[in-house]
Amino acid sequence: MHWRCQVCGFVQQGDKAxxxxxxxxxxxxxxxxxxxxxPAPAAVQVTDDDPRPIWRCTVCDYVVRxxxxxxxxxxxxxxxxxxxxxxxxxxxxxxxxxxxxxxxxGAGIAGLTAAEQARAVNPKARLVLINDEWSLPYYRINLTRxxxxxxxxxxxxxxxxxxxEAQNIxxxxxxxxxxxxxxxxxxxxxxxxxxxxxxxxxTGAEAARLPIxxxxxxGVSMLRQLDDAKFLLDxxxxxxxxxxxxxxxxxxxxxxxxxxxxxxxxxxxxxxxxMPRQLTPRGAALLQREIESLGIEVxxxxxxxxxxxxxxxxxxELANDRKLEAELVLMAAGxxxxxxxxxAAGLATGRGLLVDxxxxxxxxxxxxxxxxxxxxxxxxxxxPASFAQALVAGRNAAGGDERFxxxxxxxxxKVLGRExxxxxxxxxxxxxxxxIEYESERSYFSLLLRDGRIVGATAVGDASLSAVMQExxxxxxTLDACPELAERFR
Numbered sequence: 001m002h003w004r005c006q007v008c009g010f011v012q013q014g015d016k017a018x019x020x021x022x023x024x025x026x027x028x029x030x031x032x033x034x035x036x037x038x039p040a041p042a043a044v045q046v047t048d049d050d051p052r053p054i055w056r057c058t059v060c061d062y063v064v065r066x067x068x069x070x071x072x073x074x075x076x077x078x079x080x081x082x083x084x085x086x087x088x089x090x091x092x093x094x095x096x097x098x099x100x101x102x103x104x105x106g107a108g109i110a111g112l113t114a115a116e117q118a119r120a121v122n123p124k125a126r127l128v129l130i131n132d133e134w135s136l137p138y139y140r141i142n143l144t145r146x147x148x149x150x151x152x153x154x155x156x157x158x159x160x161x162x163x164x165e166a167q168n169i170x171x172x173x174x175x176x177x178x179x180x181x182x183x184x185x186x187x188x189x190x191x192x193x194x195x196x197x198x199x200x201x202x203t204g205a206e207a208a209r210l211p212i213x214x215x216x217x218x219g220v221s222m223l224r225q226l227d228d229a230k231f232l233l234d235x236x237x238x239x240x241x242x243x244x245x246x247x248x249x250x251x252x253x254x255x256x257x258x259x260x261x262x263x264x265x266x267x268x269x270x271x272x273x274x275m276p277r278q279l280t281p282r283g284a285a286l287l288q289r290e291i292e293s294l295g296i297e298v299x300x301x302x303x304x305x306x307x308x309x310x311x312x313x314x315x316x317e318l319a320n321d322r323k324l325e326a327e328l329v330l331m332a333a334g335x336x337x338x339x340x341x342x343x344a345a346g347l348a349t350g351r352g353l354l355v356d357x358x359x360x361x362x363x364x365x366x367x368x369x370x371x372x373x374x375x376x377x378x379x380x381x382x383x384p385a386s387f388a389q390a391l392v393a394g395r396n397a398a399g400g401d402e403r404f405x406x407x408x409x410x411x412x413x414k415v416l417g418r419e420x421x422x423x424x425x426x427x428x429x430x431x432x433x434x435x436i437e438y439e440s441e442r443s444y445f446s447l448l449l450r451d452g453r454i455v456g457a458t459a460v461g462d463a464s465l466s467a468v469m470q471e472x473x474x475x476x477x478t479l480d481a482c483p484e485l486a487e488r489f490r
Contacts, residue, residue: 002391003031004384010141011387032467056086063095065197098124102397103186103194105176105341106202107131108140109383110370110390112158114200115169117394125398127169128194130186134173135226136161141383143229144250148257156226179345181363198365198397201342201353202390205335205371205381210245214307220329223254232330236261239327243267243316245304247274249411251332255296258330266297266324268316273300278411278422282437283460286444290418290461335381337372352379357403359393369393380409408474412466419463424448424456424473436489445488452478454485 003017004010012018017031055069056062059078064070069083102118102125104111115129131137138156145151164171174188185195207222209215219239221231240263244255247269259265267274273284274291288298299318307329308315316324337352348354348362352374359367359375369389371381380386385407392402410423425448428435433450445465448456453476457469465484472482479486 002387003033005031010139011384030467032470054086054088055083058082058084061095063099098122099126100197100398101126101128101195102198102200103128103130103196104200104202104394105130105186106204106370107133107137107171108202108204108370108386109137109158110204110386110393111200111202112137113387113390114202114367114369114394114397116167117391118200118398119167119169121395121398121400127167128172129164129169130172130174130176130188130194132173132175133225133227136171138226140224143223143226144253144257146229147223147232147254148260153226153230176341179341181345181366184365196365198367200393200397201361201366201368201372202370202386202393203338203341203353203372205337207331208334208336210304210331210333212304212307214309214313215331217307217309218312219309219327220307220313220331222331223250224335232258232328233261235328236263239263241266241325242328242330243324243326244330244332245316246332246334247271247298247300248277248332248334249275249413251330252291253413254330254332255291256294258328259294259296263328264297264325265295266299266326267291268302268304268318268324269298269300270303271300274298275420275422278426279420279458279460280427280435280437280446282439283426283444283446283458286439286442286460287418287420290442294418335371337374337379339372342368342372350374350377355389357392357405358396358401359389359404360396367393367397375404376406378406380407382409382411384410408470410470410473412463418461419459421459421463421466421469422457423466423470424454426456426458438489447479447485447489449479454479454482 002011005021010021017028019028052065052067055064057073057078059082062073063086069080071080104115107129111129115127119127136157139158142151142156174190176186177189178187185193187193207224222228242258242263242265244251244267247267251267255265255267273281274288275284292298303319304316305319306317307313308317313326313329316326316329339349339353342353343349353361353368353372355361355368355373355375359369361368370386388407389404392404395402408424413420428448433448435446435448437446443461446458447454454472457473459466468482468484
């Protein structure tokens with residue numbers, strides 16, 4: 001069983017929820033079981049989908065695929081002359097799978113989880129995890145807490161360096177320059193090459209940099225990597241005014257963090273409301289009032305015309321001619337999947353790298369997971385989905401046979417103590433469905449029903465019903481089947 005923290009999305013495996021979330025410190029009552037949790041790793045499935053011959057070392061019985069035997073056996077160091085071509089039998093194929101080379105590109109939560117699962121399925125595989133950030137893999141979802149001063153840099157690491165040694169996972173630092181599918185190898189920018197029998201792409205996404213005049217000025221940043229957070233923390237020591245471009249999930253979390261650092265903060269959202277993908281207009285209006293009561297200015301329905309400054313940014317000019325003081329500008333206007341490597345290698349892509357239920361790309365030897373993949377026309381961009389996809393990708397790359405069936409998108413967020421929850425489809429944007437709403441002085445709830453079943457839910461100011469709402473959305477329940485919600489809405 002896997003348990004998901006409703007506040008930050010952290011996922012942990014176990015018979016019961018942890019007493020305290022290691023990421024956001026939420027209590028056990030804020031964890032809910034993940035639907036469709038994959039079972040324990042299955043036995044390695046023997047398949048023969050590789051046309052290359054199999055070679056067996058006559059000294060130690062090590063087996064490997066390749067057009068030619070290796071120059072030296074990696075186990076006993078016998079030279080190539082001691083290798084003999086082996087017959088293709090189930091036993092030999094199983095040995096090949098056990099000794100396969102699995103390379104994972106990307107060391108975010110998707111890449112790290114894929115490595116863990118591949119190791120669980122195949123204890124003997126050679127695992128290489130490539131990290132393009134010069135730090136241990138860390139909790140990316142805690143970068144805003146780092147910016148707010150709630151956690152330290154040291155506490156961000158998911159595992160210490162000793163963990164990778166104990167798991168026999170080779171953590172390699174570098175950027176991938178080329179993927180050669182014909183030769184089954186990747187080349188890093190520094191010239192190193194790594195061969196693979198199976199490859200897992202967890203290249204993720206990058207923060208969208210808006211094409212605004214002046215975006216190149218000093219003091220303009222995103223918040224996607226640890227270095228971004230360090231830059232912002234340093235900038236907070238000198239800046240007095242900050243403008244956050246984007247009123248979505250990251251933008252509001254970052255605005256709250258910058259406010260806690262003592263800056264005057266203004267959030268600018270081009271849409272008519274905050275969090276347009278997660279909230280209804282009434283829910284967004286209540287949230288805006290709550291945020292403004294905390295001293296954060298909010299401007300909706302206006303774009304950015306230009307950023308002004310000589311060497312560094314000093315003003316933000318809006319499309320309505322208004323100018324805002326800003327020694328610090330944070331762009332939080334969404335993410336874009338990193339597709340360069342996949343596209344250059346000829347893999348099928350849409351808005352993201354296309355994968356099937358096995359998290360397999362258009363190349364049967366290449367799997368993928370995380371913010372950079374597109375599954376059934378959906379790019380999730382959330383921690384729980386990256387984790388669930390990586391469970392499947394890691395196991396299948398190592399020889400398993402698992403399926404990813406999708407997740408209902410959900411968000412739970414605290415902005416300076418104000419709670420927000422959203423699950424499924426909150427707005428009847430296509431005109432279909434019945435939206436029912438309930439609002440009190442400082443709280444708001446909504447449900448979206450289609451054909452009598454709950455397909456979306458939101459809460460602002462009071463997220464006490466979020467677990468029930470999440471369960472009802474994921475199971476597409478009727479309102480009558482959820483007495484706790486029926487009582488609130490009727």
